[in-house]
Amino acid sequence: MTTRAFVCACPSRWSTSWKHPDTKAIFILGLSQATSTSENDLEACFSLIEATSKQDYEGSSRGWNPVTKRVEMRDPDLRYILVKDADGHVCAFTSLMPTMEDGLAVVYCYEIHLEAALRGTGLADLLLSFLETVAANIQVMEKVMLTVFTCNTRAVKFYQRLGFSIDELSPQARKLRNGVVKVPDYAIMSKRLRYPELS
Numbered sequence: 462m463t464t465r466a467f468v469c470a471c472p473s474r475w476s477t478s479w480k481h482p483d484t485k486a487i488f489i490l491g492l493s494q495a496t497s498t499s500e501n502d503l504e505a506c507f508s509l510i511e512a513t514s515k516q517d518y519e520g521s522s523r524g525w526n527p528v529t530k531r532v533e534m535r536d537p538d539l540r541y542i543l544v545k546d547a548d549g550h551v552c553a554f555t556s557l558m559p560t561m562e563d564g565l566a567v568v569y570c571y572e573i574h575l576e577a578a579l580r581g582t583g584l585a586d587l588l589l590s591f592l593e594t595v596a597a598n599i600q601v602m603e604k605v606m607l608t609v610f611t612c613n614t615r616a617v618k619f620y621q622r623l624g625f626s627i628d629e630l631s632p633q634a635r636k637l638r639n640g641v642v643k644v645p646d647y648a649i650m651s652k653r654l655r656y657p658e659l660s
Contacts, residue, residue: 495539505551509574568596570607625650
């Protein structure tokens with residue numbers, strides 16, 4: 462899906478700016494493919510991931526691997542919605558990919574990260590709404606999906622508030638031979654789409 466087609470898929474919900482509800486500062490929203498996103502912007506996104514999620518990665522079975530994460534972030538099929546301040550600094554972003562999961566067409570949210578000052582402002586809700594609107598308007602997408610660390614209870618509750626629930630593809634707790642129950646350190650969540658009436 463091209464960037465142009467992506468934008469055209471959600472004309473009613475897409476906007477190029479967002480106002481902070483408290484400070485009234487204006488932030489610019491931009492859409493790009495991974496291949497056309499500048500190295501500076503990708504590094505700014507990486508820094509946000511590192512600041513907000515490095516500890517969760519380190520405490521998980523996956524571990525924290527900055528080289529692997531940077532390679533993943535440059536996947537040519539990834540799309541980025543970047544949120545920049547007046548100085549052009551990336552303050553928040555989400556990355557996503559239209560893909561197939563267990564035979565279903567979905568929009569997968571790879572990352573969503575915000576600077577601390579932007580949390581609780583409604584910006585994260587807005588970014589996720591873009592993903593849902595795009596997925597719904599493509600008309601072949603079944604749902605929006607994402608992965609979340611189970612230790613990040615704040616994020617889990619946030620997604621639940623927006624209508625996400627544990628997906629059937631999410632790993633289940635399993636009992637080991639020694640009787641210990643191993644609980645997965647991440648969950649896959651999803652939200653089924655209700656298609657809007659299109660003219």
